[in-house]
Amino acid sequence: MDNLTIALDAMSGDFGPRIVVPAAIQALHHYPNLSIFLVGDIKEVRFFLSKENTKLVTQYQETGRLMVTESTSIITNDMKPSYAIRHSQGSSMRIALELVKNNKAQACVSAGNTGALMGLSKLLLHSLTGIDRPALVATIPALNNQNTVVLDLGANAECDSDMLVQFAIMGEILAKSVLHIENPRVALLNIGEEDIKGLDKIRAAASILKANHQINYIGYLEGNELLTGKTDVLVCDGFVGNVTLKTVEGLIKIFLSSFKMLLGHNSLVMKFLSKWLQRKLVKNFGYLNPGRYNGACLLGLQSIVIKSHGSANQKSFFAAIEQAILAIETNIPEKIANSLSSALPKSE
Amino acid sequence: MDNLTIALDAMSGDFGPRIVVPAAIQALHHYPNLSIFLVGDIKEVRFFLSKENTKLVTQYQETGRLMVTESTSIITNDMKPSYAIRHSQGSSMRIALELVKNNKAQACVSAGNTGALMGLSKLLLHSLTGIDRPALVATIPALNNQNTVVLDLGANAECDSDMLVQFAIMGEILAKSVLHIENPRVALLNIGEEDIKGLDKIRAAASILKANHQINYIGYLEGNELLTGKTDVLVCDGFVGNVTLKTVEGLIKIFLSSFKMLLGHNSLVMKFLSKWLQRKLVKNFGYLNPGRYNGACLLGLQSIVIKSHGSANQKSFFAAIEQAILAIETNIPEKIANSLSSALPKSE
Structure with missing residues (x-):
């Protein structure tokens, strides 16, 4: 090396x-x-x-x-x-x-x-060349051992449709070349699945992506689809991306710590069980912990x-x-x- | 009645x-x-x-x-x-x-x-009178049996600073009169805690709220604070609010269903334990399930x-x-x- x-x-x-x-x-x-x-x-x-x-x-x-x-x-x-x-x-x-x-x-x-x-x-x-402003990108683990490339995570609080399209294209290249996904699905994060939903800039970006036959654009996804692996690349502006990622991190922290409390128990058997469960928990959900995927690339x-x-x-x-x-x-x-x-x- | x-x-x-x-x-x-x-x-x-x-x-x-x-x-x-x-x-x-x-x-x-x-x-x-556009509001459960009034959850994808201020004031009145919180803390959802962070409209709303001595405005909160109970009222535009709430809902669904799989086991003892844990889980986290707090009020x-x-x-x-x-x-x-x-x- x-x-x-x-x-x-x-x-x-x-x-x-x-x-x-x-x-x-x-x-x-x-x-x-x-x-x-x-x-x-x-x-x-x-x-x-x-x-x-x-x-x-x-x-x-x-x-x-x-x-x-x-x-x-x-x-x-x-x-x-x-x-x-x-x-x-x-x-x-x-x-x-x-x-x-x-x-x-x-x-x-x-x-x-x-x-x-x-x-x-x-x-x-x-x-x-061709990129107006770089975006913060990270690869977020999703269900079924999938990964989702999410951008922008906070470099650009305000974005226009051209920037969203550039993010989509960069995310797609990253998914292909680093995650080795053959024909990465690309989605825009929005507040509904119908074409008319959301902000003007998102609808405009959707039209451009639809017309780009090199991109496997699959449409809008809502917040609840974030970790389901329904897309390989998820595009949003930096404000929404940052709030969303931090919300996920915060919730996982609450979950893991509440779970420790929930299992806090005095008997030996319970202590043993609690340890066992915590190990399972960390193994299954620990990957979502902020520290594990710290480091967003300025793409x-x-x-x-x-x-x-x-x-x-x-x-x-x-x-x-x-x-x-x-x-x-x-x-x-x-x-x-x-x-x-x-x-x-x-x-x- | x-x-x-x-x-x-x-x-x-x-x-x-x-x-x-x-x-x-x-x-x-x-x-x-x-x-x-x-x-x-x-x-x-x-x-x-x-x-x-x-x-x-x-x-x-x-x-x-x-x-x-x-x-x-x-x-x-x-x-x-x-x-x-x-x-x-x-x-x-x-x-x-x-x-x-x-x-x-x-x-x-x-x-x-x-x-x-x-x-x-x-x-x-x-x-x-005085309200430009109504907002979708819901009361979200937070840590330590607290509740947070969150708005807008999607009625207004685009908001200006005046609307954010009106949402803050309506949220504060709701927290006082329905949740019976004496001097509700009011925060704006943002991508950093420092004054200079975020979008112009949020900074402008912050200035107005700071100057309003009837409101107990406590500053910006980030996404990871959403369910921690650090504020009684959390204000954001409808796009961010909708994505954030749906992200929370999606994650909780994934958590609860992954947990069931994690505990899927064939021995009788494990089956018993798994049932017991699921009951505890539903008791402790089920309140976050979308169905439980369905119904946002157009305030x-x-x-x-x-x-x-x-x-x-x-x-x-x-x-x-x-x-x-x-x-x-x-x-x-x-x-x-x-x-x-x-x-x-x-x-x-």
């Missing part, structure tokens, strides 16, 4: 280097062909590195697999994207993206401000940028790093670029 | 009189002070009445508690609201609403085309209109009738009207 290099925005997310640093060490341990740039405040990064296995850290640094790159500022979550971008010089997010721009790294992972990450990525790494860029949940812990930030590795190995931007020109509607 | 009269759109929903008729008979049996108008195709309604207990049906008809009112057309789900309204003369939905308009009934229940029901209700029954009208799920079965259509009874008994339109004038922002 080829060597991989990833730049991590170590100051991003609710916990910054406290979780990014151990997740990086975990990834270096797991993937012998991986190198990592930790971009952040040198003092802070060193402090959290000192809490890791010193021998390993020294070894990673001496072999050039672990590099600490200094940043002098942080883009916070309460900054407007436009403001954040204007003031991004020296920030950990920008420097991590510049490492990708300058071909020092093949992917960037950040748990920071989504709008700023989107804007800066577009500015520094550029969109693919439609010329390079790879992965957005982690802001609230990610070490385990889920590690999952986001793994998403970056998968994206590099499957060469997502090139695959999208190669298929885009034939799939996009021709402008008159 | 006073006598109540409800008009049912018997031709509405996926199953029409097949489920509306038995649900009506069930309601008449359950509520001795209830009278019902069944509005629909006479032949069809009579056919399904003939499948019920003849003695009871005759008795209800003779005592004037069950009245069949003829309609000659149906507003279907694939009709555009504007078209449906123009061609609504003689339709079961319109006649049911006219019974309310003419004071023959105190509430109307329909499982029909949401957009048409909304438009016709506004046309025939009028909005309350902001001068009269009571309840929208049932289109896919409702007898049990859930019965639940929608019960929602209508509750709305009549708690006199929702009058309570909203009385509090609106002081709560609405003053126009300059």
